Amino acid sequence: MKLSRFFEDLTSVYNAEIEDLKSDSEGKNILKARLREKAEQLPLLLPMMGSNPEMLASAFHSGFIFMNPLVMETLSTKEESKLPTWKSLSTAVKLEPWAEPLSKIVLNAEGGERFMVIAVALEYLNRGQQARKHSATNTLEDDEDSEANEEAEELKENGDLDGNYGRHGRDDGDDGDDYDLDEAGADWLAEQGFDRKD
Template sequence: MKLSRFFEDLMAVYKAEIDDLKSDSEGKNILKARLREKAEQLPLLLPMMESNPEMLASAFHQGFIFLNPLALEALTAKEQASLPAWKTLATAVRLEPWAEPLAKVVQTEAAGDRFLVIAAVLEYLMRGAQSRRAGSTADAADDTDHDELDDESEDRENGDLDGQYGRHGRDDGDDGDDYDLGEAGADWLAEQGFDRKD
């Protein structure tokens, strides 16, 4: 996905804003309570709509239903000036019932219509980032499982059913024996017909 400079910059501050709202100084998750506070403060934040849209957009966090993700995908590459009107997205995005009164508040401002489009795109990008993170965590767990299975099958191929000889089917000396590698080398050389050095 190619982001416009506008959304690339704005997404970084929006994510930071949401992360900041998530937990208190003790690390407790208080996102729901903080989002309620944001919604209550929304009329006071209206003057920041154009200069710091992320401050208001966080009040709409989890407030959009995406009916046509491809339409949102296309918007992520647009700069602010070329964003469409909110009503043109009626078939692509719907507001959650609790977010509808908030939308009416922002639409009292001239920039409110465009702001809703910005907020919807930011939320779309945030959900995409969260699902990618969840997918990469699952992939990492899956890779670990595959590595363990590979090790087990390699052990079986080498006749090491108990896994006692490690990954490459040989004794790695971890069984507690005091095995002198130098002595083993001298034994092997003696077997090959070389004189043993004492």
């Protein structure tokens, strides 16, 4: 998916804003508390809707339910001048109950509809990024597990796992010939005068 330049620029700023809200100076996750503060400050932040929509959009973080991802994908390719109306997205997006009162505050302000369209797109793109990050982490762990398993299998096949040389041991490596330890032991015992076991 190719983002429009408008959303490409805004998304990186919005993602940085969410990351910044996540933890305090001690590294504790305080996102919920900070988002609550943002929601309370929303009426005061309304003048920034046009210039810094990411500052207000963070108040709606996790506040949207995406019914039609295809509509959202298309929206994220639009430049600012081509944005659809908020009403046209009504079948593609629903608000979480807690976000409804916030949307009313915004929609009563000038430029509120345009802002809501931007906010929903930013949140969709942020959620997609989080999913990709999570997926990449899981894939990396799976790859590491897979590599470790392959190495263990290889070692087992070669008889090198945990010092267990399997059924076939190796001599000191001078000539590299494999031989059967049981048979070699039986030969040695026979040389010492013991009866060979069958």
